Amino acid sequence: DMNSQMKQDEKLARLCIREAFIKSGSINDPNKKYHLEIMFKIKKKAEEMQTLLNNFNINAKVIKREKDYMLYLKDGEEISKFLALLGANRGVLAFEDVRITKEIKNKIVFVSKLSL
Numbered sequence: 001d002m003n004s005q006m007k008q009d010e011k012l013a014r015l016c017i018r019e020a021f022i023k024s025g026s027i028n029d030p031n032k033k034y035h036l037e038i039m040f041k042i043k044k045k046a047e048e049m050q051t052l053l054n055n056f057n058i059n060a061k062v063i064k065r066e067k068d069y070m071l072y073l074k075d076g077e078e079i080s081k082f083l084a085l086l087g088a089n090r091g092v093l094a095f096e097d098v099r100i101t102k103e104i105k106n107k108i109v110f111v112s113k114l115s116l
Contacts, residue, residue, distance in 0.1 A: 013052050018086050020049055027079065030098040036079045037072040039065075046071045056085055 025038040040046040046062045046069035053060045053071075058081050062071050073079050076099045083092045 013055065014085060014087075017049065017052055021086065030076070030079075030095050031102075034074055034076045034079055034099075035072065036082060037070050040069045040071065041067075043069045045069075053082070053085075056081070058082055058085065 020038050020040075024040070025036070027037075028035040038046075038049065040049070043062070043064075049071050050060045050062050058073070058078055059075070060071050060073055060078070062069055064070075073082060076095075080092055080095055080099070083095060
């Protein structure tokens with residue numbers, strides 16, 4: 001059955017992504033800036049992870065950092081989608097709470113500057 005094979009492939013992809021993040025990933029405090037990264041020793045592995053994430057409509061970038069390769073996300077919405085993909089539901093809620101609060105504060109500052 002093609003459908004069950006696709007579901008199995010999706011589960012395996014999610015597992016690989018989760019494992020990579022647990023092994024060598026980090027996420028910044030969203031109160032400061034949005035930044036999630038996963039480090040890889042081999043460029044091909046970073047690019048394979050980038051492809052997996054692209055298949056889930058998560059737009060990750062890869063850059064060389066010293067002798068390693070960093071897969072990263074800097075967009076708040078992309079990071080939320082990544083956390084949801086991992087099944088980190090409480091993490092998504094906490095991240096989105098900070099993100100929405102920052103967005104509202106930024107809008108208030110923008111509107112108050114227009115009023116001056």
